[in-house]
Amino acid sequence: MKKYRILLVEDSEEIAAYNRTELEKSGYSVETAGCLDEARKKLELFKPDLLVLDIMLPDGSGVDLCREIREAASSLPILFLSGLGESEQIVKGLRAGGDDYMVKPYRVEELQARIEASLRRLEMMAGSRMTAEGCCLFLDAKTQRAYINEWDLMLKPKEYRLLEFLMRNRNRYTGAAELYGEIWGMESNEDVRTVFVHISNIRSKMRQTYNCCPIVIEGFKNKGYRLVVSNEGDD
Numbered sequence: 118m119k120k121y122r123i124l125l126v127e128d129s130e131e132i133a134a135y136n137r138t139e140l141e142k143s144g145y146s147v148e149t150a151g152c153l154d155e156a157r158k159k160l161e162l163f164k165p166d167l168l169v170l171d172i173m174l175p176d177g178s179g180v181d182l183c184r185e186i187r188e189a190a191s192s193l194p195i196l197f198l199s200g201l202g203e204s205e206q207i208v209k210g211l212r213a214g215g216d217d218y219m220v221k222p223y224r225v226e227e228l229q230a231r232i233e234a235s236l237r238r239l240e241m242m243a244g245s246r247m248t249a250e251g252c253c254l255f256l257d258a259k260t261q262r263a264y265i266n267e268w269d270l271m272l273k274p275k276e277y278r279l280l281e282f283l284m285r286n287r288n289r290y291t292g293a294a295e296l297y298g299e300i301w302g303m304e305s306n307e308d309v310r311t312v313f314v315h316i317s318n319i320r321s322k323m324r325q326t327y328n329c330c331p332i333v334i335e336g337f338k339n340k341g342y343r344l345v346v347s348n349e350g351d352d
Contacts, residue, residue: 124165187214252330265327283344292341
């Protein structure tokens with residue numbers, strides 16, 4: 118299991134030390150910063166998976182740092198910490214690109230729960246996106262649509278589910294019988310032709326949408342299919 122890195126930006130050394138200890142007990146790798154200048158350096162060196170950011174800091178507002186991060190096109194999850202009476206700053210923070218916020222004083226258990234929720238969303242995003250050489254394959258679970266860059270592949274429901282399964286199990290071969298069982302609800306070697314037809318349809322739609330995309334469904338005899346970054350797939 119991946120050990121997530123969290124950068125905690127908090128000017129109170131006591132609060133920062135306590136939160137760090139509790140988060141490390143939960144299995145996270147944690148770094149702390151007490152001001153914006155230190156936070157910028159730690160962001161570059163530590164490369165966190167999530168940022169817990171106090172709004173009011175000695176050398177400025179955490180909102181400004183959030184804005185800088187978003188202007189750099191980073192999707193780093195940002196959870197704001199704010200004091201009572203800072204509702205206006207909270208609104209500014211969320212509009213600047215913050216993902217969530219907590220008002221002090223708070224229970225560390227709630228902080229952990231919000232961090233877990235943010236990281237789950239991060240995992241879901243990572244699991245539904247695959248990028249290579251300027252080509253991005255993205256699956257929208259809410260609408261059940263698949264895209265290469267901004268173009269809709271126009272997949273049918275079973276095609277979408279098949280591609281979604283291959284995406285979740287990328288780089289691992291899955292046999293046609295197992296795929297049939299996952300998508301159609303039963304496992305049968307007699308129905309592998311159905312899987313082949315659906316795979317062929319997905320491949321065709323991917324080529325028609327973005328012919329040079331290196332993300333392909335690769336097939337290998339006696340092994341099955343897998344989604345990979347490759348120059349070419351084979352049947």
